[in-house]
Amino acid sequence: MNSWQYKTTVVVGALCLGMSLAIVVTAKKNITIQGGIQARSQQLNNSVLGPQAQQITGNILQDMAAVAAKDTKMRDLLSKHGYNIPAAPAPTSAPVKKTTAPKVQEEK
Secondary structure: OOHHHHHHHHHHHHHHHHHHHHHHHHHHHHHHHHHHHHHHHHHHHHOOHHHHHHHHHHHHHHHHHHHHOOOHHHHHHHHHOOOOOOOOOOOOOOOOOOOOOOOOOOOO
C-alpha cells in the first residue's frame, strides 16, 4: 500500500467515525425532543379541553361528512386526508301517481 493510499484510507475512516458519532448525538437529541413533545401532548389530552376538543373534532368531522355526501370537492379533500366518505346515492324517483282532478259539474 502506498503512502497516499494509507493516508486516504485513514482520512475516510476518520470521516466515517465522525459521521457515526454525529448520528448518535443527533438520535439522542431527537429522543429527548420526542419525550418533551409527548409529555405536552399528554398534558393537553388530560386537560379540561381534551375531552371537549375531541367531541368538537368529532362533531366537525360529522358535519364535514354530511357536506361531503353532496359536495365532491369536500369529499376529495377528506379522502386526501384519509377520511373516505361514500358518494351520496343517486336519488331514486318514486313513481309518479297520476291523479285525476275531481269532475266539476257545470251549472245550467
